[in-house]
Amino acid sequence: MTDQSQGQSQGQSQGQDRGPAAHATYRAPAPAPPGDLAAAPCFRVLGLMQVHGREQVLVTARRQQVVLALLLLNAGRLVSLEGLVDALWGAGPPATARAQVQTAVSALRRLLDRAGLGERIRTRGVGYVIEVDRDELDLTVFEDLVTRGRAALAAGAPHLARRALREALALWRGEPMAGVDSPVVRDHAVRAAERRIEAVEDCAEAELRLGLHREVAVDLAAMVAEHPLRERFVGQLMTALHRGGRRVEALAAYRSLRATLVAELGLEPGPELRRLHQDILTGRADPGPREPVPPPPGGARPVPRMLPARTAPFTGRADVLAALRARLLADPGSGAAGVAVITGRGGVGKSALALEAAHALAPEFPDGQLYAGLADRGERAGRAGRADDIADVLESFLWALGFAAAEIPADLEGRAALYRSALAGRRVLTVIEDAADEAQIRPLVPGASHCRLIVTTRARTAAPPGSARYELDVLDTRGAIELLSALLGPERVGAEPREARELAALCGGLQLALAGAAARLAARPHWTLADLVAGLRDERTRLDHLGHHGIDVRASLRRGYETLPPAARRLFGRLGLLETGTCAAWLAAPLLDDEPRTAAEALETLVDARLVDVVGGTGAAARYRVHPLARLLARELLAANEPPEERRAALRRVFGAWLHLADEAAARRGGPRPPRGPAARWPLAAPVVEAVLAGPGDRWAAERTALLAAVRQAAAVGEAAHSWGLAVAAAGPGGEQARTAEWREAGACALRAALRAGDRAGEAALRHLLAARAAFDDADRGATARQSRTRARPETRRAPAGQPALTRREHTA
Numbered sequence: 159m160t161d162q163s164q165g166q167s168q169g170q171s172q173g174q175d176r177g178p179a180a181h182a183t184y185r186a187p188a189p190a191p192p193g194d195l196a197a198a199p200c201f202r203v204l205g206l207m208q209v210h211g212r213e214q215v216l217v218t219a220r221r222q223q224v225v226l227a228l229l230l231l232n233a234g235r236l237v238s239l240e241g242l243v244d245a246l247w248g249a250g251p252p253a254t255a256r257a258q259v260q261t262a263v264s265a266l267r268r269l270l271d272r273a274g275l276g277e278r279i280r281t282r283g284v285g286y287v288i289e290v291d292r293d294e295l296d297l298t299v300f301e302d303l304v305t306r307g308r309a310a311l312a313a314g315a316p317h318l319a320r321r322a323l324r325e326a327l328a329l330w331r332g333e334p335m336a337g338v339d340s341p342v343v344r345d346h347a348v349r350a351a352e353r354r355i356e357a358v359e360d361c362a363e364a365e366l367r368l369g370l371h372r373e374v375a376v377d378l379a380a381m382v383a384e385h386p387l388r389e390r391f392v393g394q395l396m397t398a399l400h401r402g403g404r405r406v407e408a409l410a411a412y413r414s415l416r417a418t419l420v421a422e423l424g425l426e427p428g429p430e431l432r433r434l435h436q437d438i439l440t441g442r443a444d445p446g447p448r449e450p451v452p453p454p455p456g457g458a459r460p461v462p463r464m465l466p467a468r469t470a471p472f473t474g475r476a477d478v479l480a481a482l483r484a485r486l487l488a489d490p491g492s493g494a495a496g497v498a499v500i501t502g503r504g505g506v507g508k509s510a511l512a513l514e515a516a517h518a519l520a521p522e523f524p525d526g527q528l529y530a531g532l533a534d535r536g537e538r539a540g541r542a543g544r545a546d547d548i549a550d551v552l553e554s555f556l557w558a559l560g561f562a563a564a565e566i567p568a569d570l571e572g573r574a575a576l577y578r579s580a581l582a583g584r585r586v587l588t589v590i591e592d593a594a595d596e597a598q599i600r601p602l603v604p605g606a607s608h609c610r611l612i613v614t615t616r617a618r619t620a621a622p623p624g625s626a627r628y629e630l631d632v633l634d635t636r637g638a639i640e641l642l643s644a645l646l647g648p649e650r651v652g653a654e655p656r657e658a659r660e661l662a663a664l665c666g667g668l669q670l671a672l673a674g675a676a677a678r679l680a681a682r683p684h685w686t687l688a689d690l691v692a693g694l695r696d697e698r699t700r701l702d703h704l705g706h707h708g709i710d711v712r713a714s715l716r717r718g719y720e721t722l723p724p725a726a727r728r729l730f731g732r733l734g735l736l737e738t739g740t741c742a743a744w745l746a747a748p749l750l751d752d753e754p755r756t757a758a759e760a761l762e763t764l765v766d767a768r769l770v771d772v773v774g775g776t777g778a779a780a781r782y783r784v785h786p787l788a789r790l791l792a793r794e795l796l797a798a799n800e801p802p803e804e805r806r807a808a809l810r811r812v813f814g815a816w817l818h819l820a821d822e823a824a825a826r827r828g829g830p831r832p833p834r835g836p837a838a839r840w841p842l843a844a845p846v847v848e849a850v851l852a853g854p855g856d857r858w859a860a861e862r863t864a865l866l867a868a869v870r871q872a873a874a875v876g877e878a879a880h881s882w883g884l885a886v887a888a889a890g891p892g893g894e895q896a897r898t899a900e901w902r903e904a905g906a907c908a909l910r911a912a913l914r915a916g917d918r919a920g921e922a923a924l925r926h927l928l929a930a931r932a933a934f935d936d937a938d939r940g941a942t943a944r945q946s947r948t949r950a951r952p953e954t955r956r957a958p959a960g961q962p963a964l965t966r967r968e969h970t971a
């Protein structure tokens with residue numbers, strides 16, 4: 159009926175309760191469903207004061223707690239500076255009281271902004287106002303739901319009243335604003351607790367009208383024990399006991415109350431309670447429904463409308479949207495054939511596509527649209543998605559479809575079966591976001607042929623057999639600029655086309671990143687695109703600049719990381735050590751310092767988590783790419799989780815593996831070997847070497863770009879021996895590759911590193927190759943000059959007999 163055993167409150171029932179802090183517990187057979195208004199408010203005062211943005215806001219200082227509590231209790235209304243001073247210090251404030259309040263407000267503003275909640279606290283004249291929507295504060299959500307429940311009760315709709323009141327009471331987590339030390343705040347808490355007690359009484363009334371007297375009696379007995387002088391509770395308990403065939407106990411409850419009132423207050427019970435007592439004695443009391451009242455008949459079944467609103471214009475992906483709509487409007491049959499799975503990396507735009515399709519198709523599903531986000535549930539519970547999440551989702555769906563708590567099975571299988579039965583004969587569209595795997599999707603697959611299910615997921619393996627799968631990739635430059643134009647206006651974007659293209663590239667085509675950049679620009683109309691691009695060029699702060707007012711690219715990327723096993727986490731962080739955006743599969747083993755099979759499994763786990771993409775090749779020679787923004791996250795995580803010596807050791811192993819591979823390549827070619835430096839090798843397994851150096855094409859040559867990048871990186875981190883050893887290997891047999899401009903740049907980096915380290919052997923080897931390159935260039939220039947002179951020399955032509963010789967000068971172009 160009302161809140162669960164955890165939902166306790168402290169309140170004083172207008173002079174009738176014993177003690178100033180009686181805890182009223184009213185148990186419910188099942189949790190209340192999350193409805194439209196009670197969807198996890200981010201500001202919570204009905205219990206320990208809590209604020210949740212993209213992370214929980216920890217407010218520990220007393221002054222900040224009191225200021226925030228009073229602002230939230232008066233959300234949308236002015237709280238004067240004097241009122242805050244009075245709440246903090248009472249009649250004896252210090253001389254610096256006003257300054258201390260201002261300092262506390264500034265600190266709160268920083269905390270809220272850091273959590274992605276924006277600028278909520280505004281200065282208004284001589285005080286402050288916190289701007290909070292009604293659905294963002296649990297107290298106002300509670301009040302709205304209670305109002306709705308009472309209206310339904312007055313309208314003779316006890317089922318609707320019970321649902322609203324249960325949902326309202328489920329918001330309570332304990333004593334209001336527990337732990338906030340202020341008499342003013344405690345007065346507010348007492349008034350809020352009284353409103354809760356009244357809601358409990360209204361909910362009990364609704365349940366008595368529904369014939370749930372046996373269930374209600376147990377909980378009402380506990381409430382009467384907590385509030386023995388509250389006459390409405392006693393009257394409801396008497397009614398429940400009488401209707402449950404327990405007439406003697408009902409009369410005893412009246413006698414107990416009367417004795418207490420007479421002894422403590424010298425009063426008789428009120429007329430309403432006396433009348434009820436007389437009716438029970440004479441057998442005239444209303445017997446109520448003989449059996450629990452069933453939900454409204456099928457013609458009046460609730461029609462859930464749970465789809466979130468569109469939050470941004472939808473651009474691009476018209477072909478995918480058309481295919482998705484066509485699939486969902488077709489008649490493919492029941493089961494998985496009616497399921498569409500949209501998959502792709504985090505932030506790529508899966509949710510936008512799913513909601514766009516769902517809103518467009520809503521008229522085709524007149525019996526309702528159901529929606530649940532699994533990632534949000536897991537994050538609120540501090541864990542990844544589990545079967546418990548699906549059980550909770552099914553419970554909320556069954557509530558929305560009109561089932562009472564007593565009708566909903568406790569186990570997942572029972573709920574899934576009832577859900578399928580409820581959808582039979584209906585046209586309902588269901589949208590599930592962020593499913594972790596196929597096991598989460600399976601219980602939600604509708605059995606009815608006219609129902610459809612849209613699922614978004616990052617997992618590559620989550621689509622049930624027979625379902626339609628739609629793979630989303632990042633936007634190309636044209637699509638990214640189209641999205642920016644829709645969000646910022648075509649004039650603003652068109653005025654800076656070069657900067658718009660660079661902004662799209664810095665966001666890596668990721669839709670969420672583009673939305674974050676656009677939100678930041680929209681909030682700063684005096685900025686140009688060039689201003690934002692200048693900040694984004696710094697890789698160290700790019701992820702910070704792409705977050706704004708609830709858009710958090712870093713958090714989206716981290717969501718895939720948090721569920722990884724330890725080996726995959728380590729590998730993801732160490733991939734950030736590499737300077738190239740792509741890498742070969744065999745590099746995973748030296749990065750992890752582990753055997754190839756374990757490293758390959760960790761790498762494939764990253765692929766499944768959408769943190770790494772396969773771009774070509776097979777086996778150990780396959781190539782993988784890390785998205786540019788994911789690589790920035792990897793570097794952040796690596797810096798936070800691994801000490802510098804471990805990072806340096808991982809790079810040495812990578813460089814050593816390259817050298818080992820170069821040694822094997824030289825051995826297979828035969829002929830003279832390049833000089834072998836002292837740098838340590840990291841031996842690769844023989845099958846790995848075979849996969850890279852053998853097979854179709856010159857795979858070793860294809861690795862030359864990455865090898866030169868390793869030369870430059872080894873020089874940059876001070877690994878001179880590795881750097882010059884890799885440079886010599888990259889020069890190839892006879893040093894023919896040393897003639898390229900790319901090698902000369904990398905070789906110069908290695909030479910500078912050798913000079914800094916005093917490495918004579920490396921200096922000699924590199925100077926020899928660079929000198930050979932210079933000699934080749936000189937010889938090439940000399941040959942070109944001779945050829946030019948030869949072409950410019952006069953040519954003597956033999957004249958016909960009796961005529962003078964002719965000369966002709968030919969000019970080269």
